[in-house]
Amino acid sequence: MWIYEKKLQYPVKVSGKNPRLAKWIITQYGGPDGELGASLRYLNQRYTMPTERTRALLNDIGTEELAHLEIVGTLVYKLTKDATIEEIKAAEMAGHYADHDRALFYVDATGNPWTAAYIQAKGDPIADLVEDMAAEEKARATYNWLINLSDDPCVTDVLRFLREREVVHFQRFGEALNHVQEYMKEKKFF
Amino acid sequence: MAVDMTKECMDLLRRIQEMEFVALELNLYLDTHPNDTRALEDYNRAAKELKELRERYDELCGPILSYGHSRNRGNTWLWAETPWPWEM
Ligand SMILES: [Fe+2]
Numbered sequence: 001m002w003i004y005e006k007k008l009q010y011p012v013k014v015s016g017k018n019p020r021l022a023k024w025i026i027t028q029y030g031g032p033d034g035e036l037g038a039s040l041r042y043l044n045q046r047y048t049m050p051t052e053r054t055r056a057l058l059n060d061i062g063t064e065e066l067a068h069l070e071i072v073g074t075l076v077y078k079l080t081k082d083a084t085i086e087e088i089k090a091a092e093m094a095g096h097y098a099d100h101d102r103a104l105f106y107v108d109a110t111g112n113p114w115t116a117a118y119i120q121a122k123g124d125p126i127a128d129l130v131e132d133m134a135a136e137e138k139a140r141a142t143y144n145w146l147i148n149l150s151d152d153p154c155v156t157d158v159l160r161f162l163r164e165r166e167v168v169h170f171q172r173f174g175e176a177l178n179h180v181q182e183y184m185k186e187k188k189f190f
Numbered sequence: 191m192a193v194d195m196t197k198e199c200m201d202l203l204r205r206i207q208e209m210e211f212v213a214l215e216l217n218l219y220l221d222t223h224p225n226d227t228r229a230l231e232d233y234n235r236a237a238k239e240l241k242e243l244r245e246r247y248d249e250l251c252g253p254i255l256s257y258g259h260s261r262n263r264g265n266t267w268l269w270a271e272t273p274w275p276w277e278m
Contacts, residue, residue, distance in 0.1 A: 003255055003256060003257055003259055004255070004256045004257075005254055005255055006253070006254050006255070006256070006269075006272065006274070006275065007203055007206065007207065007254060007275055008207070008275040009207065009210075009211070009214075010207065010211075011204065011207065012275075012276075052224070053221055053222055053224065056221040057218065057221040057222060060214075060217055060218055060221055061218065064214065064218075070275065073276070074275060074276040077276050078276065168215070168218065169218075172218050172219070172221065172222055175222040175223075176221075176222055179222065
């Protein structure tokens with residue numbers, strides 16, 4: 001089970017409302033390479049992982065991704081909560097407003113809803129871990145593009161933290177992949 | 191009701207975030223390096239410090255954990271009264 005800790009993993013400040021930036025950042029909430037997909041992918045794959053190390057790693061990174069989902073949600077919330085209708089229209093967020101007002105929703109930057117088709121569980125630990133490594137690189141690239149788009153230094157600081165976490169996750173998944181490959185080789189011989 | 195956090199509580203929260211980050215990094219590292227004795231020691235040291243920081247925070251600023259992992263030190267339900275992360 002999970003115990004809620006009433007805090008963010010990393011502090012989130014914004015310089016002021018900025019619905020345009022929020023509309024792009026929301027892709028890391030419910031987009032193809034976002035934090036919802038990441039956490040659900042890893043927490044779901046962990047059941048059929050063959051080794052202690054891989055079960056632990058998927059459980060723990062999957063849990064950290066939930067904390068990232070909360071950070072991204074907080075960014076979007078803070079950037080939109082005081083936006084006026086005129087500002088929402090100018091930010092091309094009127095479509096989102098029509099469906100959700102200022103509520104958050106699991107969508108990408110152009111409004112497409114999250115789908116389980118973004119993720120996979122093959123039951124083959126090599127295939128799953130290689131998918132996880134690719135997912136981390138795609139998330140890292142997305143944070144890169146968002147940093148390029150950001151005009152708020154406070155937001156950029158949070159995006160940099162999140163980008164760095166993807167680099168660490170990629171590294172750990174790589175180590176887990178090497179270990180599982182050794183394990184599979186041994187299983188063939190004995 | 192959203193209660194404003196005092197400077198002391200904000201500082202304490204920041205220290206919890208930093209110490210938990212240390213513990214989390216060591217946790218993921220140990221998942222793939224389970225026999226690294228130095229990392230195991232560092233992890234236990236971080237866990238101990240984190241526990242002390244959380245106890246101070248619970249006492250001074252309100253419960254940080256739900257489901258019975260923090261005590262409610264007041265006559266009302268502080269868990270719902272203290273600000274949520276997106277309100278801070
Ligand atoms: Fe990640």
